[in-house]
Structure formats: C-alpha cells, structure tokens
Amino acid sequence: MRYTQEYTTLVAKDELAAGIYRFCLKAPAISRLAVAGQFVQVLVEGKQLRRPISLAGIDKQAETITIIFEIRGEGTDRMAKFVVGDTVDLVGPLGNGFPLPDAKHPVLIGGGIGNPPLLPLAEHYGNAATVISGFRTASAAILQEEFAATGATAVLCTDDGTAGFAGFTTQALEAHLATNPCDLICACGPMPMMSRLADIAEKNGILCYLSLEERMGCGFGACVGCAVDIRDENGNIKRKKVCTDGPVFLSKEVVR
Amino acid sequence: MADMRVNLCGVELKNPVITASGTFGYGHEFQDFYPVGKLGGISCKGTTLLERPGNPSPRIAETPSGMLNSVGLQNPGVEAFVTELLPWMREQDVTVIANIAGSSVEDYVAMAERLNDEDIQMVEMNISCPNVREGGASFGTSTAMIEDITSQVKRKLTNKPLMVKLTPNVTNIGDMAAAAEAAGADAVSLINTLTGMRINIRTRRPVLRNNTGGMSGPAVFPVAVRMVRDVYKRVKIPVVGLGGISTWEDAVEMMIAGATAIQIGTANFRDPYAAIKVIEGMERFADEQGLSSITELTGTLNEW
Ligand SMILES: Cc1cc2nc3c(=O)[nH]c(=O)nc-3n(C[C@H](O)[C@H](O)[C@H](O)COP(=O)(O)OP(=O)(O)OC[C@H]3O[C@@H](n4cnc5c(N)ncnc54)[C@H](O)[C@@H]3O)c2cc1C
Ligand SMILES: Cc1cc2nc3c(=O)[nH]c(=O)nc-3n(C[C@H](O)[C@H](O)[C@H](O)COP(=O)(O)O)c2cc1C
Numbered sequence: 258m259r260y261t262q263e264y265t266t267l268v269a270k271d272e273l274a275a276g277i278y279r280f281c282l283k284a285p286a287i288s289r290l291a292v293a294g295q296f297v298q299v300l301v302e303g304k305q306l307r308r309p310i311s312l313a314g315i316d317k318q319a320e321t322i323t324i325i326f327e328i329r330g331e332g333t334d335r336m337a338k339f340v341v342g343d344t345v346d347l348v349g350p351l352g353n354g355f356p357l358p359d360a361k362h363p364v365l366i367g368g369g370i371g372n373p374p375l376l377p378l379a380e381h382y383g384n385a386a387t388v389i390s391g392f393r394t395a396s397a398a399i400l401q402e403e404f405a406a407t408g409a410t411a412v413l414c415t416d417d418g419t420a421g422f423a424g425f426t427t428q429a430l431e432a433h434l435a436t437n438p439c440d441l442i443c444a445c446g447p448m449p450m451m452s453r454l455a456d457i458a459e460k461n462g463i464l465c466y467l468s469l470e471e472r473m474g475c476g477f478g479a480c481v482g483c484a485v486d487i488r489d490e491n492g493n494i495k496r497k498k499v500c501t502d503g504p505v506f507l508s509k510e511v512v513r
Numbered sequence: 514m515a516d517m518r519v520n521l522c523g524v525e526l527k528n529p530v531i532t533a534s535g536t537f538g539y540g541h542e543f544q545d546f547y548p549v550g551k552l553g554g555i556s557c558k559g560t561t562l563l564e565r566p567g568n569p570s571p572r573i574a575e576t577p578s579g580m581l582n583s584v585g586l587q588n589p590g591v592e593a594f595v596t597e598l599l600p601w602m603r604e605q606d607v608t609v610i611a612n613i614a615g616s617s618v619e620d621y622v623a624m625a626e627r628l629n630d631e632d633i634q635m636v637e638m639n640i641s642c643p644n645v646r647e648g649g650a651s652f653g654t655s656t657a658m659i660e661d662i663t664s665q666v667k668r669k670l671t672n673k674p675l676m677v678k679l680t681p682n683v684t685n686i687g688d689m690a691a692a693a694e695a696a697g698a699d700a701v702s703l704i705n706t707l708t709g710m711r712i713n714i715r716t717r718r719p720v721l722r723n724n725t726g727g728m729s730g731p732a733v734f735p736v737a738v739r740m741v742r743d744v745y746k747r748v749k750i751p752v753v754g755l756g757g758i759s760t761w762e763d764a765v766e767m768m769i770a771g772a773t774a775i776q777i778g779t780a781n782f783r784d785p786y787a788a789i790k791v792i793e794g795m796e797r798f799a800d801e802q803g804l805s806s807i808t809e810l811t812g813t814l815n816e817w
C-alpha cells in the first residue's frame with residue numbers, strides 16, 4: 258500500500274505564531290507509510306476539495322504525524338477550529354518526498370510556511386545541515402528551537418530585519434556560500450524565492466531540490482489537476498503532476 | 514438480496530455504479546483504497562488521438578459545493594492508453610469504458626477504428642470538445658453536428674457499443690439526445706460539466722489560467738437530474754446519469770429520474786470510497802424496498 262484514507266485523532270494543537278497552527282495527529286497507518294517531504298490531504302467540513310498540507314514530523318514509534326499550517330482562506334480557517342480529541346479525516350501519505358541523497362554539507366532553505374516540511378530533513382541530516390529560514394518579520398518566525406534541536410545550524414532571516422539576518426534567504430545563502438562548502442540544497446517556499454535559489458545553485462554547480470505547490474483535485478494522480486511544466490534530460494518540456502511525480506523536483510527540471 | 518447487475522446496451526455491469534471520466538484516472542490510482550473490480554465500470558480519462566499537454570495551471574478552483582476544472586484533456590494519447598494503461602485494467606475484472614475526445618470528426622473516427630478490436634467493453638464519446646473546423650463550437654451543441662459525428666463513428670465502431678456523452682451547455686438537451694439516438698448511438702450519458710468562471714477580486718484575474726472551466730460536484734446535481742429526466746422521456750436507448758452524485762440517495766434519485774446506470778465523478782476526490790459507499794447504500798435500499806433487481810428503479814418517477 259502506498260497511501261490510505263484514515264480517521265486520525267488530534268492529540269495536540271498549538272499556535273506557533275499568529276494564524277499558524279501545529280497539529281499532532283494519531284495516525285497509525287499514515288505514520289507507518291510516511292517519509293520526509295510527503296503530504297496529506299485534509300478533509301474540511303463544508304468544502305468540496307481536501308487541503309494539501311506537508312508532513313512536518315513523522316514519529317513511527319508514537320504512530321503520530323505533525324502538520325503545520327497557516328490560515329490562508331476558508332479551508333485553513335476551518336482547520337484552525339479543530340480541537341484536541343477531534344477526528345481529522347486524512348488521505349496520505351502522498352507524493353514522493355525528498356530523495357535524501359548523501360550530502361556532507363546540505364543547506365535547507367524555507368520561506369515562511371515552507372519551513373515546516375524541512376524539519377524531517379533537518380532530523381535526517383542532523384549536525385551536517387544548515388537551515389536557512391526566512392520570515393516576513395520576527396513575530397512570524399517559527400521552528401527555530403526545533404531546527405536547533407536537530408543539531409543543524411539554524412540561520413534566521415527576516416525581511417524587515419526585526420530578527421536575525423536582515424534580508425532574504427537568497428542573500429543569506431550567498432553569504433553562507435562565500436565562506437562554507439555546500440553540496441546539496443533543498444528548498445520549500447514561494448516560487449520567486451525558489452527560482453532565485455535555483456539560479457544560485459546552478460551557478461555554483463550544487464544539486465538542488467525544490468518542493469512545489471499546485472492546486473489539487475485528488476492528490477494521488479487521478480485528476481491531472483496539479484500539472485507543472487518539467488524539463489527532461491533532453492530539454493523536452495512535459496506536464497507532470499505535482500502530487501504523484503513530485504512535489505519535490507530537481508531545480509534544473511523545473512520550468513520557471 | 515436484490516440483483517445489482519444492470520444491462521447497459523448489451524454490456525453487463527456488476528452494479529450500476531461507474532466512475533466518471535477524468536476523475537478516476539485509469540483505476541490504478543484508487544487500487545490502494547479498494548479493488549476497482551468492485552465497480553460496475555470505469556470510464557477512463559478522456560483519450561485523444563495524440564498525446565495532449567492540456568492547459569496551463571492553475572486548473573482547479575473550488576466553488577460552493579463544487580469545483581471548476583480546466584485540465585484540457587491532458588492525456589498520453591490512444592496508443593499509450595491501449596499499450597501502457599489498458600493491460601493493468603484488464604487484470605482487474607472490471608468493465609472498461611474508453612472515453613474519447615477530439616477536435617475534428619476524423620480524430621474521433623480514427624480512435625473508433627483503433628479501439629474497435631481492443632479489449633474494452635464500450636466507447637463513451639465526449640462531444641463537449643470544440644470542433645476546430647466549425648469555429649470552435651462544441652460538437653455537442655448542434656443536432657446536425659451530433660448526427661454527423663455519431664453516424665461516422667458508428668460506421669467504424671462495429672464491435673463495441675457507443676455511448677454519446679452529452680454536454681449540458683445547450684438549450685434543449687432532449688433534442689441532442691434524440692439526434693444521437695437517430696444517428697445510431699447505443700446509449701447516452703449526461704451531464705458533462707457546465708462552463709463556469711471564478712474571478713480573484715484583488716487581481717481581477719480569472720482564478721483558472723484558462724479563464725473558464727467546467728463546473729461539477731453537488732451544486733450541479735439538480736440540473737443533472739432534470740436533464741436525465743428530460744432525456745429519458747425523449748429516447749428509447751439507455752441513459753447513464755451523472756453530475757454531482759455524492760451519496761447513494763443521489764444515485765437512487767438519478768435512477769428514478771430515468772438512469773439505467775450512474776457515474777460518480779467529483780465525489781471521488783473528497784471521499785475516495787464514495788463509489789463503494791454508493792454501491793453498498795443502493796444494495797441496502799433495494800433490500801429495504803423489497804426489489805428483486807436494482808433495475809426496477811429506472812424511470813419510476815411519478816410526476817405531478
Ligand atoms: C504539496 C503541498 C503541500 C503544502 N503544504 C503546506 C503546509 O505544510 N502548510 C501550509 O500552511 N500550507 C501548505 N500548502 C498550501 C495549502 O494547501 C493552502 O494554503 C491551502 O490549500 C489553502 O486553502 P484555503 O481553503 O485556506 O484557501 P483558499 O484560497 O480559500 O483555497 C481555495 C482552493 O485553492 C487551493 N489552494 C489555495 N492556495 C493553495 C496553495 N498555495 N497550494 C495549493 N492549493 C492551494 C485550496 O486547496 C482550495 O482548493 C501546501 C500545498 C501543497 C500543494
Ligand atoms: C478534473 C475533471 C476532469 C474531467 N475530465 C473529463 C474527461 O476527460 N472526459 C469527460 O468526458 N469528462 C470529464 N470530466 C467530466 C466528468 O466526467 C463528469 O461528467 C462531470 O464532472 C459531472 O459529474 P460529477 O459532478 O460527478 O463530477 C471531468 C471532470 C473533472 C472534475
């Protein structure tokens with residue numbers, strides 16, 4: 258079995274920053290199947306389509322998964338109203354996750370709500386990893402302690418300079434590369450950020466993976482709603498599915 | 514227990530529940546949820562003569578109790594369908610309905626020829642597509658175009674029943690169904706999606722990159738029920754009802770309106786088990802009603 262539908266139980270909920278929630282869900286079946294970089298589709302009462310949310314944590318012993326989401330519209334607003342003890346209907350784990358290649362000096366880069374899916378990656382690479390997280394402002398910054406707890410070096414950036422490095426993650430990456438080795442970049446965040454990161458990675462000959470987002474009907478390959486343009490080795494552009502072919506793609510494959 | 518089998522123009526289905534084209538891929542996507550052999554049938558993703566990339570994203574928008582899609586028939590083409598996707602389906606002991614689409618009559622005719630001897634049970638012809646030669650008007654919006662395309666496809670599709678899938682974007686769907694019947698269609702299925710649009714009020718841009726898309730889901734159900742009833746009154750060939758069915762009660766309602774079998778589309782996304790739950794609910798209802806066969810429901814509407 259690759260994925261399943263499961264009635265999970267919300268066992269812990271906290272608000273990490275204004276409008277950003279963390280759910281810990283008891284999900285025996287999904288946690289057993291899940292790997293870093295995958296996502297789940299969350300059923301929301303009163304909404305026709307499920308909402309895709311990345312896995313921010315997988316605990317196979319405790320049979321739990323963690324998701325972290327930001328209120329963006331009606332669906333995520335309703336998700337925020339779940340309380341501990343509620344049943345949450347999920348389909349997952351979906352997508353292929355990060356390939357986790359061997360790397361001595363991986364750099365993980367997250368923009369805003371793109372940070373949570375990097376946590377399982379930071380756990381995988383531990384002390385070897387550097388995590389560069391960008392947020393609009395200090396009060397929106399999340400997960401700095403969690404990233405540090407993995408052993409990774411956590412670099413906080415804020416657009417307005419209210420905490421950490423003043424500027425974008427792309428600038429922080431360039432500063433990092435000036436004095437440090439790097440053999441892998443994994444990024445998740447807004448497309449303009451990832452596009453700029455991909456340029457930097459390519460210029461420096463660094464292997465780079467991007468986690469993409471697209472609107473989804475099903476989440477498991479049946480509707481072809483989530484198409485993105487992907488370039489193959491021969492330079493031919495094909496429409497691939499973010500849900501089953503991704504959501505993680507090599508930066509040089511992504512047509513920007 | 515009531516007999517759930519239905520005969521759809523010579524093809525025996527295990528039960529009246531078919532999964533709708535474009536919402537169920539080629540079946541294997543749902544195999545992790547349940548064995549797809551439990552279904553009455555699978556209508557495959559719309560296939561064109563050659564591979565099609567479809568429209569750019571975003572292709573999906575949510576609407577109240579429904580959705581819009583502008584996938585634009587992305588598919589690998591009929592050859593890849595037959596050689597790469599059909600073999601797995603054939604192992605599942607399920608009725609396979611090949612759904613075909615095109616932009617010229619010649620496209621459809623060529624696909625009918627290609628599929629005539631393949632191991633599929635039926636062809637569903639999607640005529641909602643624009644006819645490039647006729648200035649892009651959908652084939653399904655004029656009785657003349659429907660008669661022409663149906664009779665030409667029938668001439669080549671000698672070994673399989675032909676089901677014509679009607680578009681609801683017409684003034685009188687009964688006339689369209691009658692045209693298909695007159696030209697030799699073995700069944701009709703309806704409804705395809707209703708053309709719609711959503712606009713982002715901040716950017717003043719359509720939500721879909723294609724500007725417009727096809728609306729489906731529970732919101733369209735009453736329209737579909739009315740149209741199935743209209744068509745059932747006009748033609749003698751079997752009618753397959755779809756559009757917004759998400760529960761077994763909806764499915765029963767559609768059969769009472771005149772459907773011999775029904776299809777489940779958008780509901781598969783919200784609940785991957787939707788089609789199975791519909792089959793089980795219909796079974797319970799048939800027993801509760803003391804029916805010996807589920808077919809006893811078809812067209813039993815008692816109008817005021
Ligand atoms: C693979 C994947 C992983 C994701 N992981 C996370 C995560 O870990 N945390 C998080 O906060 N958000 C994540 N998102 C984005 C999240 O799915 C959207 O913010 C959410 O669907 C918005 O729903 P809404 O009803 O609040 O907003 P609305 O704008 O009202 O939603 C309307 C429709 O558009 C879709 N939609 C809107 N924005 C997006 C988007 N950015 N991506 C995809 N579909 C969208 C919705 O699902 C819905 O169908 C992820 C998206 C994808 C594709
Ligand atoms: C994402 C999506 C893709 C579709 N693709 C096709 C297609 O390729 N061919 C076709 O005949 N109908 C297609 N349809 C229409 C459905 O088969 C069905 O007619 C319509 O969605 C109404 O049923 P529903 O409300 O149960 O979904 C598609 C619908 C959706 C939502």
Ligand code: FES
Pocket residue numbers: 472473474475476477478479480481482483498499500501
């Ligand atoms: S969301 Fe349906 S195919 Fe990707």
